[in-house]
Every structure is written in C-alpha cells, then in structure tokens.
Amino acid sequence: MRAGERIYVNGAVLRVDRKVSLELVNDVMFLLEGQVMQAADATTALRQLYFIVQHMLMNPTDIADAAALYGRHHAALQAVCENQQMLEGLTAIDEMVGASRYYEALKRIRALFPVEQAILAGTATNVPFEAA
Structure with missing residues (x-):
C-alpha cells in the first residue's frame, strides 16, 4: 500500500502513513480504497447495486437496512432487465450476497x-464478459 492509502477491513478504516505491505492471515472482508465507490458515482442502477453491496461489506455488523434495500433494488433490476448476460x-x-460473499x-x-453501459447506449448485442 502507498502512503496515505486506505483499506477497509471488517468495517474499520485503516490509513497508512508510509508505504507498507499488509498480510491478512485470517478470513476478513476488505476493500482497497480504489475499489470503493463514492455515492456521487452511483449514477446507474448497477452502480447503485454496487454501492449497496459495498455498504454491506464495509459495515458487516449492521447490514439489516442495506440488505433490505439490496433485496428491493435487485428485484427491480431483475424485473426490468431483458439482457441474458445481465440476468x-x-x-x-444474488447467490453471492445470500452467502455473505460480498467481495465476490x-x-x-x-x-x-x-x-450495463452497452445496454444504456443501445449496443448490448455482444459485450465480452470479463471477470473483474
């Protein structure tokens, strides 16, 4: 990690003051600062879903409200989506969230x-799938 970079571990925010390497030796949920979406960037339905799941990962002891919001948002997305790849x-x-595998x-x-971008642009015929 670079100086000033943050990592979110099991709901805690850690910021390093100098370059450091971290080794997490047990099973924890974490996000690097570059993976964290700001609320202002949740501008599409899928990005909003990301933001909700991110909240669940970052606040693992208080997910009830986020889980309820996730359920409503996910169901609404499935109801309107026609693209097979998206479905x-x-x-x-949904299976991953149900198993508390938020990072995945x-x-x-x-x-x-x-x-999603291709759907919004009207060019969603053949979008290559890439695992992030």
Whole structure:
C-alpha cells in the first residue's frame, strides 16, 4: 500500500502513513480504497447495486437496512432487465450476497458495468464478459 492509502477491513478504516505491505492471515472482508465507490458515482442502477453491496461489506455488523434495500433494488433490476448476460450475472450476484460473499459479488457487479453501459447506449448485442 502507498502512503496515505486506505483499506477497509471488517468495517474499520485503516490509513497508512508510509508505504507498507499488509498480510491478512485470517478470513476478513476488505476493500482497497480504489475499489470503493463514492455515492456521487452511483449514477446507474448497477452502480447503485454496487454501492449497496459495498455498504454491506464495509459495515458487516449492521447490514439489516442495506440488505433490505439490496433485496428491493435487485428485484427491480431483475424485473426490468431483458439482457441474458445481465440476468445471469444478477442471479450469480444474488447467490453471492445470500452467502455473505460480498467481495465476490462486487467483483461480479464490476464485471457487468460494460454490459450495463452497452445496454444504456443501445449496443448490448455482444459485450465480452470479463471477470473483474
């Protein structure tokens, strides 16, 4: 990690003051600062879903409200989506969230950002899927 960089570990925010290497030796949920989406960047339905799941990962002791919001938002996305790639991704994301695998769900959501962009642009015929 670089000086001044933050890492979010099990709800705690850690900031390093100098270059450092960290080794997490047990099972923890974490996000690097570059993976954290700001509220102002949650400008599309899929990005809003990312923001909700991110909140669940960053606040693991208080997810009830976020989980309820996730359920409503995910169901609304599935109800309006017609793109098969997006629907399959949403199903996989829901399974990951249901198993509290939030980091993996965030990776899968990020991988769907290009699909969503293509849908919004009206060019969603063949968007290559890339794991984030």
